[in-house]
């Protein structure tokens with residue numbers, strides 16, 4: 001009888017041990033500190049994720065430690081569930097601010113984010129605990145920015161140039177015009193030796209309001225940011241309206257050719273034989289897709305002013321259609337579409353040489369939807385030029401080209417009614433009026449003067 005009881009006790013113990021092991025098989029909570037990374041600045045948030053079965057935790061503490069002093073930022077159960085979210089079946093996320101408001105003595109220097117998490121298993125008999133100390137460096141001093149260049153005159157749909165100071169030297173800097181951001185480049189891009197100096201080409205786009213704020217900004221790795229207004233004068237421009245009659249012969253020539261050259265897009269066209277419907281999809285959707293492709297080339301721009309002097313308009317060409325023409329399209333006397341024409345159409349005869357308007361590097365040399373055979377030349381500092389509807393292309397991506405060097409021959413590929421060069425300048429991937437860039441006086445007053453005044457070339 002006694003033996004039997006002993007066996008029973010041993011069995012129960014083994015069973016309990018088994019249950020103890022079984023309950024712990026999910027492991028300890030796994031803590032990850034997603035934010036801040038190595039640096040935290042003003043307005044920082046601490047973001048922690050914890051993985052545990054069902055996201056069920058009995059304890060979760062997030063504490064900030066600096067100079068031996070600990071400040072609780074989050075404790076499970078206290079202050080409700082503020083900052084806690086379920087982030088997947090087995091994950092919770094805590095997002096809490098970590099500013100001078102939460103941490104009274106927060107100062108620049110070394111600190112740690114401490115996280116402790118526990119989960120209960122086997123009806124609270126066993127606790128699985130883990131903790132993590134995440135080192136961070138606090139940097140609260142904001143960057144400094146100051147505009148150095150004088151006289152910023154910008155045409156609606158046009159471009160401008162600013163020279164400014166941004167410190168410390170490791171900040172990311174740029175120009176913000178409304179919701180558009182333009183990269184600033186180190187002053188050495190234009191021969192300015194001072195490492196604190198930045199330069200940027202920016203634009204007021206044709207569809208932005210004349211009162212759109214224009215600022216230089218700098219952001220450091222800790223997320224601290226500073227900005228300063230660019231004192232600007234804005235000049236309104238009248239954009240023309242024009243009427244385009246879409247003939248069936250035109251549709252028969254361009255629609256099948258474009259679809260053939262853009263197989264991915266063509267798959268989304270419901271009925272290629274419906275020429276008007278296909279044209280509308282090309283004129284709207286493909287136009288927008290092409291704009292995205294063009295914009296994606298801007299970050300590849302060289303951190304160096306590659307061009308010299310003014311940009312050249314194609315010789316002997318007549319401007320047929322100017323920048324930001326508002327076009328209304330008619331078919332059989334009925335209005336079918338409206339688009340804005342973001343470039344200049346320069347009338348030329350068939351197969352005349354098309355040359356680079358300035359020195360640079362070829363970043364696009366291929367068929368590009370509505371632009372047909374299209375070459376884009378990067379001139380550095382986010383400035384690029386685009387040549388469309390070519391019959392043939394003589395350059396390839398990566399080629400360096402001089403001003404006046406042949407890129408291809410004129411044609412009528414893509415959405416073109418006849419032989420012409422569609423030309424546009426791009427700033428930060430956005431089409432801007434080329435009139436500025438063709439003007440010797442504009443180049444001198446807006447760019448070269450500012451570069452010289454700042455000690456550049």
Ligand SMILES: [Zn+2]
Nearest residue numbers: 343344345422
């Ligand atoms: Zn055009």
